[in-house]
Amino acid sequence: xxxLSRRSTELGLIIMAGVITAAMxxxxxxxxxxxxxxxxxxxxxxxxxLLLVAHFATRKLAxxxxxxxxxxxxxxxxxxxxxxxRLNDHLAGLQTTWTFIAIAAYVGTLLVVQxxxxxxxxxxxxxxxxxxxxxxxxxxGVGRSVGGARIWVRLGPINFQPGEFAKILLxxxxxxxxxxRRELIAASTWNLGPLRLPEPRHFMPIAVSWxxxxxxxxxxxxxxxxxxxxxxxxxxIWVATERATFLVLGFTLFGGAAYMAFRLFxxxxxxxxIWIDPWSQYQGKGYQIVQSMFAIGEGGIAGTGLGQGHPNxxxxxxxxFIFAAIAEEMGLIGSTTVLIxxxxxxxxxxxxxxxxxxxxxxxxxVGLTTLLGVQAFIIIGGVIRVVPLTGITLPFVSYxxxxxxxxxxxxxxxxxxxxxxxxxxxxxxxxxxxxxxYAAWQLRRTLGKTSAS
Numbered sequence: 001x002x003x004l005s006r007r008s009t010e011l012g013l014i015i016m017a018g019v020i021t022a023a024m025x026x027x028x029x030x031x032x033x034x035x036x037x038x039x040x041x042x043x044x045x046x047x048x049x050l051l052l053v054a055h056f057a058t059r060k061l062a063x064x065x066x067x068x069x070x071x072x073x074x075x076x077x078x079x080x081x082x083x084x085x086r087l088n089d090h091l092a093g094l095q096t097t098w099t100f101i102a103i104a105a106y107v108g109t110l111l112v113v114q115x116x117x118x119x120x121x122x123x124x125x126x127x128x129x130x131x132x133x134x135x136x137x138x139x140x141g142v143g144r145s146v147g148g149a150r151i152w153v154r155l156g157p158i159n160f161q162p163g164e165f166a167k168i169l170l171x172x173x174x175x176x177x178x179x180x181r182r183e184l185i186a187a188s189t190w191n192l193g194p195l196r197l198p199e200p201r202h203f204m205p206i207a208v209s210w211x212x213x214x215x216x217x218x219x220x221x222x223x224x225x226x227x228x229x230x231x232x233x234x235x236x237i238w239v240a241t242e243r244a245t246f247l248v249l250g251f252t253l254f255g256g257a258a259y260m261a262f263r264l265f266x267x268x269x270x271x272x273x274i275w276i277d278p279w280s281q282y283q284g285k286g287y288q289i290v291q292s293m294f295a296i297g298e299g300g301i302a303g304t305g306l307g308q309g310h311p312n313x314x315x316x317x318x319x320x321f322i323f324a325a326i327a328e329e330m331g332l333i334g335s336t337t338v339l340i341x342x343x344x345x346x347x348x349x350x351x352x353x354x355x356x357x358x359x360x361x362x363x364x365x366v367g368l369t370t371l372l373g374v375q376a377f378i379i380i381g382g383v384i385r386v387v388p389l390t391g392i393t394l395p396f397v398s399y400x401x402x403x404x405x406x407x408x409x410x411x412x413x414x415x416x417x418x419x420x421x422x423x424x425x426x427x428x429x430x431x432x433x434x435x436x437x438y439a440a441w442q443l444r445r446t447l448g449k450t451s452a453s
Contacts, residue, residue: 006067007059013071014055018048021078024306028086031307031329047078050103058415061110064422065415068348072341073396073411077404079338080397083325086307087318091399098401102408109412116413116420120360123176130169133162134229163225164393164406168413171232171367178240179360185241224378224390228371230254235370240363275388288315292324292383296335303331318399320391323383338397339380346373352418357425361417368410 022044026036051074058065081099085092113119119126136142136153153162178185234250261268270285278286278293291314298304311317311325318325327335349369356362375395382389393403422428 006065007055007063010058010067010070011055013068014051014074015048017071017075017078018044018051020075021047021082024079024082025085028082028306031305032086033307050099054103054106057107057110061107062415062419064428065419066348066352068344069411069414069418072344072348073408076338076341076396079326079334080322080394080399082306083311083322083329083397084318084399086329087312087325091318094401095399095404098404101401102404105405106408106412109409110416113413113416116361116364116417117358119172119364120176120179123173126169126176127173130166130173133166133169136162160402161400162402163229164402165409167229167232167371168368168406168410170229171236171364171371174233174236175360175364175367178236178363182240182359185237224382224392227254227258227378227390228374228392231374232367232370236363236367239366240359271388271390275382275385278385288321289383289385289389291315292317292321293385295324295328296384299328299331299335301332303327303329303334305329319393320379320389320398321383322398323380323394326397342373342376342395345369349373349414352414352421355421355425356417357421361420365414365417368414371410372407 025043030036054070054074058070077099081092081095084095139153142153142155152159230250234247234254237250238244238247258268262272274281274286274289278289280286282290295309295311295314298309303309306329309325309328311321311328314321314324323335323338326338330337346369349365349372353362353365353369356365372395375392378387378390379392379394379398381387393400395403395407
């Protein structure tokens with residue numbers, strides 16, 4: 001009964017998120033054009049319709065899943081969409097299309113992934129696909145360099161960031177691999193001087209993953225994605241083995257690679273120098289970050305008001321700097337709301353991991369939550385100059401189809417893990433999946449034909 005009541009809570013929160021988003025849309029239009037948009041009612045209907053599709057898919061396919069993840073994601077998505085609409089009508093139209101695709105991907109993931117432990121059998125497939133996508137931007141004629149980082153791929157008319165999907169595939173691989181080898185890795189029976197390390201054959205995939213992270217940093221000049229991937233690797237090893245040694249060793253290795261990249265590549269040096277002192281380069285490479293700081297300062301506590309700021313003065317504001325646009329027009333209150341929303345999502349993800357009883361599901365939930373939280377930290381930290389700026393997106397908020405679709409797939413996987421745990425601990429009946437019912441029907445049909453003959 002407790003698990004089923006979550007869906008009613010989720011429905012109420014989703015309706016609230018939809019109404020708040022529609023109100024923001026109207027305020028942004030009033031601030032920008034001094035009129036209430038005539039499409040406000042159709043907008044509310046379409047937006048609530050999409051969210052309700054996701055909700056009813058969850059109610060049907062993952063009844064025991066967490067009740068906060070989808071509404072919080074909907075709120076972040078709504079805030080991002082309103083800001084994108086306020087910034088650029090054309091991009092808003094494209095983001096609308098990607099929203100339909102993202103919701104379809106969410107529903108499709110819940111349909112395809114019926115039993116989470118089954119995913120562990122395909123870990124090496126996930127590794128090959130993830131590694132291939134990670135390295136795809138380096139293929140001549142396919143990869144594209146934007147803003148100094150080579151993280152985009154063009155296939156015909158479609159442009160996308162393969163790293164957004166690679167991160168999920170690699171999280172699936174690590175969850176499956178560490179589920180099988182966590183005790184052997186933790187045993188550390190190989191002595192290398194004063195160090196005790198795992199046997200090379202057990203630790204080799206981990207080392208290969210570190211190499212991939214370094215290749216991304218060096219070959220694609222993308223420190224943000226490299227840090228995201230490597231944090232995923234290190235955190236999952238730490239959780240699987242419960243040994244802080246791997247945490248310290250991992251970040252020491254990454255720190256050494258980052259320092260070498262700083263010494264060797266001018267692109268990385270520029271990012272660090274701009275981070276330390278953007279003012280001296282205001283008329284050049286520091287213009288973007290300085291304008292974002294002006295915008296954040298202009299926002300103050302309550303903001304300038306939706307539609308009444310000047311976020312378009314920040315280059316690429318809809319991508320890397322959308323948090324600065326939110327801080328300008330919604331102030332400290334609005335930007336803190338976004339931060340709290342991400343904290344709620346990370347907290348919900350960690351709660352799912354703690355409740356999970358199967359090691360594979362626990363590791364997968366930790367990995368997916370780490371991706372979500374670290375990505376938000378890296379990009380928000382870059383905007384407010386806590387860390388050097390990197391070219392990754394703010395999940396569910398920034399403009400971008402690859403990011404939006406990938407994050408809804410990530411969300412669906414977390415929901416599936418949560419539902420699986422609820423069924424395992426008896427909060428609701430563990431009914432057969434669609435595939436299991438179909439297999440049973442086929443078996444009955446075969447047995448019926450055999451007995452008749």
